[in-house]
Structures are given as C-alpha cells and as structure tokens.
Amino acid sequence: MDRSTCCRPRTRSGSQASWRGATAFHCGSSRSRATSANTEVIRIARASTGREKVLFFDGKYHGHFDDVLVEIEDGHLVPEEDGLPHDVTTRTRVVPFNDLEALERVLSARDVAVVITEPALTNNVGPLMPDDGFHEGLREVTRRTGTLLAYDETHTQVVGPGGLTRRWGLASDFVTVGKSIAAGIPLGAYGMTEEVAAVLQRPDGRDDDKPQVAVGGTLFGNPLSMAAARAAMSEVLTDDAYAHSQRLGSRLADGLSQVVAAAGLEWTTHRFWPRSGLSFSPSPPRTAAEAMEDFDVPLRRLLRVHLANRGVWDAIVGAGPTCSVAATDEDVDAYLAAFADLIGELV
Template identity: 50%
Template sequence: MISSASRSPMRSAVERLSRSFDECRSASTPHFAYCPTTMQSDHVNQGEVAGVDRSRLERMRRREDATFRQRTAASERLGRRARLVMPSGVPMAWMAGLYRHDPMFVVAGEGCHFVDADGHTYLDMNQADLSASCGFSPQPVVDAIVAQAKRGLQFLLPVEAAIDVAELLAARYGLSHWQFTLSASTANVEALRLARLATARTKVLMFAGHYHGHWDEALVDGTERETHAELLGLTPSAAAETVIAPFNDLETVARLLANHDVAAVLTEPALTNVGVVQPDPDFHQGLRELCTRQGTLLIIDETHTQMAAWGGLTRAWSLQPDLLTLGKSVGGGVPLGAYGMTPQLAEFMDRHRDDDAGEAGLATGGTTYANPLSLVAARAALGEVMTVDAYSHTQRLGGKLADGIDAAAKRHRLSWRAHRLGGRSGYCLEAELPRTAEDAARSLDVELIDTRRVYLANRGIWEAIASAGPAVSFAHDDGDVATYLETLDQFLGELTAGP
C-alpha cells in the first residue's frame, strides 16, 4: 500500500488557461520550453476576485513555484532526456500544455494515490481527469487483465466479454445496442457519422463551453452567428459543420434546428469543461422535444457525468437520447470508448454496415477497437467496482467535499459557491452558480487556480485539470476529503490574511 506524505481533454477551458500568463515560461520556470495555445483572454476571468489580494497571490505563486522545482528534480532530469526524443518532452504533446511547469513523471499508483519520480506521494483529486475513478490499480480489473493476457491480447474477432459489457451498459443506461472504440473521442465520431447517415444532414450542434474530444468538429468554438477552430491543424470545413448555442438557451436551439441541416445535437447532461454548469429544470425535456420535432438526433455524452450516478445522469434524470457516448473510467483505467443506440438506429446501422459486398457502408471501426483486454477490464470495472453501493459512497463524499468548500469560503469571507455533481465539486467565485459557459468563465481565474494547484501539490495533493475542480473516486475515503479540505483551508487562510 502506498502511504501518504501529507495526503475530460476540458480542452477549451484547460488547454487555453496558460495563454493568459504574461509569459509561457517565466523566469521562475526556466525549463518551460513549450508555449501552449491555450485559453483565450475573452474566456478567462481577467478581473479582480473579491477578497483576494493580487500582490499576495503573486508572492505565493512565485514561492510555491520555486518549491515545486526543488521537489521535482528527478522529473526535470527525465524531461531533459525526453525532449531529445519527444516533442515538448512528453508522449502526448497535450500534456505539456496543461501546466506552466514541466509535467511530473509518475512511477506508481494505488488507490487514489500516486508516486512521482522523486518519491513524493500525492493524493489525486482529479483521478487523471476521471479516467482513473476506479482507482489506479483496482484489483478486479488487474485480475481480469492478467487472466486475459495469458489467453491472448488481440484477435480481431469478437469475444464473449463484448456481449457481457454491452449487456451491463444496456442495463445501466437503457439503450439496447452498443459499439466499442478506444476513446470517447472516437465514440463521438462514430455516433455522429451514424447520425449523419440516418438524417441525411451534415451539421452538429454543440453548446458553448463543451468538450467532446479531439476531433475536428468538436474543436470548434464561437456563437450562433460565427464559429471558428480552437486549435491549429484542423480542416477549415470543421467550423462550417458545427453550430454553437449557449447552454440552457432553448430559444436559440430552436432557431438553429429550424434550418433542418443539423444531424445531431451533442451535449453533456451538465457542462463539465468549465467547472460545472447545471441545466435548467426544463432544459433537457425541451431539448428532447425540439430534436424530435425537427428530425434531429440527440447524442448525450456521459464521459464525465457517468461518475455522478449509477447509470449516469441519463438514468438519474430520465433523459431519452438517441445515442449515448462513454469513455474514460468505463474501462477501469484501460482505454475504451463506447456508444449506445436505440433499436431503430441499431437496425439502421446493421443495414448500412461496411463489408466486402462491394457497396460502401457506414465508416466505423479500428483494428484495436473492441480488443479483449479493454473489454474484460470494462466487464470487471462495471460489474465489480462501479456498483450501486460504490456510487452511494462517492455521492456522500462528494457532498462532504462540497460542504467543506462552501464552509471554507464562508470562514474566510469569500462569497464563493461550491459546484455539486455526484462526487465532483469545484469553485464558483461568485454568489450565484453559472447557467452558461460565459457565466462559468468568470470563475476561471488563471493565476488563482494555478497558484492553488501548485500550493496543493507541494503539500501532497494533486489537482491536474484546472477547469475541473476536485472530485472523489471509488478509492477515496473520508480521511482523503478531510486532508484536502484542511490544506485548502490553509491556502485560503494565507490568501486572505491581513497585511
């Protein structure tokens, strides 16, 4: 057991955070050689936060950055070696854009803790952006992987575990038929392709503040009137095929769907890429009715929100999607994406499958999709880790976490609110919770978030994703929540101390 020392990508809110700093690599972080294309200034809180002394915050930031560099010398050495063979010194360039400092290298993890290359243990309060919500090495998943590895890793033929996982997902989410990929990104890609074929339309409607993966149409931002690509290297047509509406704005959705060129609306039940934005009470019912009326399919992305309740918010809120997409924790930490569909769409997909008969079919699949290793891991995670009782545990701890954040803010005379979504919480820096991404962006105070993150890291707590806020996993316990809240209280106490 790893002991404690002191105890999606998101993308639009996370990768853009660093741009608001005056320098991508400041003098206090001399090894920062990568300048990420990150959060646009019009998406970030650039103003003052009541109760926060900016000069004190800056002094704390510089001090904590210096301490962090001293604590992570081994990671720094590995980073220098890595830059000789990998762009930005990381196996996935996106990793380098998440922080002002070089990323840490990890050597081991168990439960909700991991150890870095310098031997420091961290309590992870983001669980690898919820992809490790089952814990870093959940025993049922580990046992299933070991057993399958001895039987064979890949066949390009179905295994019984695929049926088991599809049955488990159907029972949870109420959609009868399922397909498998390797990530939520590719699950969304295939779900949209199916929607385009079924509707004979091309466009997709998403909500401002969304994140649905790293595929071209999903990396588009903007307004009802104008859309633009968020990152470089995308096809210019991506923005033309994506329309954007404000979350909770059914009037705008109705106007956009009336053009009868939108194949699908793709949304999370609650936005999770800008903190948490909850839907209005009538939003999802109205959205379902609009989609049905205009012949548009509704795709619900539960990649993050599946952790809020057993069966996700689709079951908890009685949502009725035509398609539902999943990724991250559904594989218990092993890469897996999945999408479910109604019987009607399943029959349509069956009639339009790609085969060797000479007639083109729906573009789906990948050689390593639905591989045995991912499927047995998902079967173990769904059946033995992500249980009804386990969700009750995380919901209780999530409430305790949010209550503690609210209490800490009040104790230090800050008019902040805690987000609440199952085991997940976070920080709204205003007295009213957000209804739209624009509202939520006012709480994305770059320097405050980053200073808190490094302060916590220096005391053995890791918050990886700046826009996400803390969350509890199936591996956390009451002591972990208490540790986080105690350290948060220390941070806020120093931040709001008198002159």
C-alpha cells in the same frame, strides 16, 4: 481514469463508471477513448438523417476531433487549435447552454444531424447545471426538427450507474461513454436506439449491398479492453462504491463551503455527487460565458500548485475535485486542510 483528484499519492487510483445499456449497443475502443465514440455517433447520425452539420453547446468538451474543435470568439465560430480543415466551422454549430431559443433558431434550418451534449457541462467550465425544463425542451425541439440527440456521459457517469441519463430519466437517441468504464484501459463505447441502429444492420451479411457507415477499427472490441470493462463495471463500480464516493463528495463540498464562508468570500460551492468545487461568483453560472467571467485562471493555477505541494493532486484546472471510489475520509481531510491554508494566506 486519471488518479483521483481527491486522493493523496499514497492512495490507489479508482474509477467511477457504469453503464447499463441502451436498446441496441455498439462498442469500440481506441487510444482516443470516448473521442472515437463521439466521432462514430456523428457518422451514424449523418447516415441516418442525410444531414451534414453537428451542434454543440458553448463550453463543451467531447474529445479531440475536427467537428468539435470549434468555439465562439467575438460572436463568430473559429477553430480552437491549429491543424484543422479551413472549412471546419461550416460543419459545426455552437450555441449557449441553457438557451433553448438559440437552439431552436439554429435547428429550425433542419440541416443539423445531431446535437451532442453532456447532460450537465462538466469539463472546461463546469459544472453548468441545466435549467428546469431544459432537457425536456431540448428533446422536444430535436424531435420536432428531425435532429438526433446524443448525451455524452464520459464525465457525468461519475454520478452513478447509467449516469445522469438514468438518474434524471433522460431520453436520447445515443449515449456515449469512455474513460473509467475500463479502469484506465482505453475504451470508448456508445449505445443507441434500435431505430437509429438500423442504419448499421446488414440483414444479408457481407454480400448485402446496403451502403456501409464508416465505423470500427483495428483495436475496437479487443479482448483486453472488454475484460477490463467487465471487471470494472461488475466488480469495482458497485452501488456501494458509488454511495461511498457520493458521501465523500458531499463531505468535501460541506468543508469547502465552511472554509469560504469563514473567510467571508462570496463564492459558490457546487455539488455534483462525488464531485465538488467552487465558482468564484455569488451564484452558479448558467452559460460558459458567465463561467468564464469569474473563472480567474491565475487563482485556479495557484490552488492547483498549492495543493500539489501538499500532497494533493487536483487534476484538471476547470474540472474541480472528484472523490474516487478509492478515496477515504482522510483524503478529504487532507484536501480541506490544504485548501484552508491557502485561503487563510490569501485573505
């Protein structure tokens, strides 16, 4: 994982991940990490359902591959970046997070192979927390329309062993993970139910004439990545380590709230276990569109530069600070002091 967003440079980097398995488990690693896991999940879902399309929620980030690099612009789907196939938008559907009606309208066509989502959107505009009953509705409509469901826990696994899937008791057909499960060594992995995994099984071995699904690669399952993952998940990312990072995250959120309140700003502090941060709005956003209305890119960039100049590295502009297992109370104090300095200057 990248250096902790709540650690000064003198503090060593720490990872936060642990996955305790799905019914069947297939593992792969590559330079693109969780991108490869999500890519293969889509292939398995297409092979399982005979359908072509994939659905994501607006504001998502699931890696850099063609199907996911599509966004809503002025009510239309457009490629996010150059170099993508001209027909990429025909294979992808995007709807607002927390909008079960929009989701059902799209899935009712019964041409979507899989819905891929974080349990809470955390990266580009996050966190966007699910409404009460959202995940139950998501699971019900996917099952009713014959659509598979995948939870991407690459970022949300930071909340503890098993990520939000375990914490919230979610039911899905796939789970994907990456980044910190191997403590910085490239690794992406995914688990799936036995029913879905059947499409990969070849009971008669190599000579089985069953059609093959395009999975695997030269570096997949390599000994270095596997050893790093074993060490990270069994020796580093212990229950005590997660409890430590969660305590620091709560302390950081408390401090951010106090600074904002003292300055008279109507900003919202979000609390996501070890991860904290701010929305420049009086209430938490529910959708990506709401989040972007108050995102204030210049202010986000100013905050990042201000912190960096005072020895605090706040990683991704839209992600918010996360306390790693290596962070300390002194690191939280340093973050809050630098943040308070900036707010004092601005106000």
